Amino acid sequence: MSLAFAVAGAKAEGASDIAPTGSLRVAIAVGPAASAFWSTRDPATGKPRGVTVELAKAAADKLHVPLQLVEYRSSDEIAAASGKDVWDLSFMPADVKREPFVDQGPAYVAYMSGYLVRAGSDIRSVADVDRAGRRVGCIEGTSTSRTVEKSLKQAKLTKFVKPEEAAELIGKGELDALAMGMGALEDLSRKLPGTKVLDEVIQSTGVVVVVPKGKGVAKAWAAHFLDEAKADGTVRRALDGGGFTADKVEP
Numbered sequence: 512m513s514l515a516f517a518v519a520g521a522k523a524e525g526a527s528d529i530a531p532t533g534s535l536r537v538a539i540a541v542g543p544a545a546s547a548f549w550s551t552r553d554p555a556t557g558k559p560r561g562v563t564v565e566l567a568k569a570a571a572d573k574l575h576v577p578l579q580l581v582e583y584r585s586s587d588e589i590a591a592a593s594g595k596d597v598w599d600l601s602f603m604p605a606d607v608k609r610e611p612f613v614d615q616g617p618a619y620v621a622y623m624s625g626y627l628v629r630a631g632s633d634i635r636s637v638a639d640v641d642r643a644g645r646r647v648g649c650i651e652g653t654s655t656s657r658t659v660e661k662s663l664k665q666a667k668l669t670k671f672v673k674p675e676e677a678a679e680l681i682g683k684g685e686l687d688a689l690a691m692g693m694g695a696l697e698d699l700s701r702k703l704p705g706t707k708v709l710d711e712v713i714q715s716t717g718v719v720v721v722v723p724k725g726k727g728v729a730k731a732w733a734a735h736f737l738d739e740a741k742a743d744g745t746v747r748r749a750l751d752g753g754g755f756t757a758d759k760v761e762p
Contacts, residue, residue, distance in 0.1 A: 526574040526575070526576060528726070528728040528729060528732075529574060529599060529600070529728065529729045529732050529733075530571075530574055530576050530599055531599070532579075532599075533576060533577070534571075534576055534577040534578065534579040535567070535570055535571040535574055535576050535577070535578055535579065535599055535600060536579045536581050536597065536598045536599045536600070537563075537567035537570065537571070537578065537579070537580055537581065537598065537599065537600050537601060538581045538582075538583055538589040538592070538597075538598035538600070538601035539559060539561075539563045539564060539567065539580055539581070539582060539583070539601070539602075540563075540582075540583050540584065540585055540586060540588075540589065540603070541559050541582050541583070541584070542584070542650070542674035542675070542695065543674050543675045543678040543699065544674075544678065544691070544694075544695035544696070544698035544699040544702070545561050545562075545694065545695065545698045545753055545754070546561075546562075546622075546691075546692045546693070546694030546695040546698065546755070547562050547619075547620045547622065547692075547694050547718055547750060547753070547755050547758050548562070548563065548586075548602065548603065548604060548622055548692060548694075548695075548718050549561065549674075549692065549694070549695050550562075550563055550564050551698075559580055559582060561753055562620075562749045562750055562752075562753045562755065563602045564580065565745075565748070565749035565752060565753070566602060566619070566737075566740065566745070566746070566749055567580060567600070569736075569740055569745050569749075570600060570733075570736055573736055573739075581597060581598045584650075584652070584672060584673065584674065585650055585651060585652030585653050585672075585674075586603035586604060586606070586609065586652065586653060586654070587608075587609070587651075587652030587653065588652055589601050589603060589613075590603070590609040590612040590613050590721075591612065593612045593613050593723040593724060594612070594723065594724070596723075598723070599722065599723075599729065600720065600721075600722055600729070600733055601613070601720075601721050601722075602619070602718055602719065602720055602721065603718065603719065603721055604622045604653075604654050604655075604692075604716045604717070604718050604719075605618065605654075605716045605717050605718075605719045606654040606657075606716070608654075608657070609721075611724070612723075612724055613721040613722065613723060613724055614721060614722050614723075614724055614725070614726065614730045615719045615720075615721050616719055616720040616721065616722075616730060616733050616734040616737060617719060617720065617734055617737050617738060617741075617761070618717025618718055618719045618761040619717075619718055619719075619720070619737055619740070619741060619746045619760060619761055620717070620718050620746070620750065620755075620758050620759070620760060620761055621715060621716075621717055621718075621758075621759065621761060622692055622715070622716050622717060622718045623692065623693045623712045623714065623715045624654075624655040624658065624690060624691060624692050624693065624712065624713050624714040624715075625637075625690070625691075625693050625696060625708060625709055625710075625711060625712055625713055626640055626647075626688045626689065626690055626696070626708070626709045626711075626713065627681060627688065627689045627691070627696040627699055627700055627703075627706055627707070627708050627709075628640075628687065628688050628706065628707050628708075628709060629681050629684045629686060629687055629688070629705075629706060630684060630703070630704065630705025630706050631684070631705060632687055632688075632707075634687065634688060634709070635709075636709065636711060637709060637711045637713060640663070640666060640687070640688045640709075641662070641663050641664055641665050641666050642665055642666060643665045643666070644666075644667075645665070645666035645667065645687045645688065646666070646667055646669070646685070646686050646687045646688075647659065647663060647666045647667065647668050647669070647686065647687060647688045647689070647690065648668075648669050648670075648671055648677045648680065648681065648686045648688070648689045648690070649668065649669075649670055649671070649677075649689070649690040649691070650670070650671055650674050650677060650691060651670040651671060651672045652672075653691075654714065654716060655690050655691060655692065655713075655714055656670055656690070658690075658713055658714040659690045659713065662713070666687075666688075669686070674691075677689055678699055678703075681699075681703065681706065682702075682703045682706070690713065693708065693712070694755055694758070696708045698754075717761055720733045720734065720736070720737045721733075741760050741761070741762075746760050747760055
C-alpha cells in the first residue's frame with residue numbers, strides 16, 4: 512500500500528481506519544520525570560503533560576477528532592496492550608523486542624539512556640556502577656532495563672514496575688544508581704539535591720511513532736504525520752515547550 516493511497520484513504524473514510532472509535536486513542540507512558548518520551552502529571556490538574564501529549568494533540572487535530580490519552584507505566588506495557596484494541600497510536604523508543612506487537616515508524620528525536628547516582632556517591636563513571644555491593648535500579652518494561660540487565664555482572668539490579676518508587680528510593684539514598692533516559696534523569700536530578708547524572712551514554716535509540724501490528728493504513732498515516740510534524744516545527748515546539756531545547760529533531 513502506497514503512502515499516498517493510505518493518506519487519501521484515511522481522508523475518504525473519515526479517519527475510521529486510524530481512529531475507529533471516533534476519538535484518537537494515544538497511548539503514553541507517565542512517570543515521575545519528564546523527557547522527550549516520558550510524560551508527567553501536572554501538579555495543578557493531575558493530567559498528563561509532556562512532549563508526547565503535545566504530539567498526540569497535534570495528531571488528533573490533524574484528523575479532526577477528539578483526543579483520548581491512554582496511560583501506561585512503560586513502553587512494554589503499551590506494546591503488550593496493542594492487540595486489545597485499546598489504543599490507536601503511540602510513541603516509544605525503538606526496540607527489536609517490540610516488533611512482534613507494533614509497527615514502528617520514523618523517529619522524532621534520539622533517546623539516550625544513562626545513570627543517575629545518589630547524593631554522596633563515589634561513582635564517577637559507568638564502570639564504577641558495576642561493583643559488588645552496588646544497588647542499581649531501572650524501570651521494568653523499558654529498552655534501558657534490557658541494556659542494563661545485560662551489562663551488569665556484579666551490582667545488584669532491581670527492576671521497578673512503578674517509576675515513582677525508583678525515584679523515591681534513589682532520593683533516599685537506598686539506590687546507588689538509577690538507569691533511565693537522560694532527559695528524565697536530568698529532570699530527576701533537579702528535583703533530588705546532590706544526585707548527579709553521569710556523562711556517559713549506555714544506550715542510544717530513536718523515539719518512534721508506532722501503531723498496533725497489522726494496521727497498514729494507520730502505519731502509513733502515522734509516518735506521514737510525523738514527517739510533517741518534524742518539517743513544520745510541531746516537534747520542535749513540543750520539545751522546546753517541555754524544556755528540551757538542546758534535543759535535536761531527527762531528520
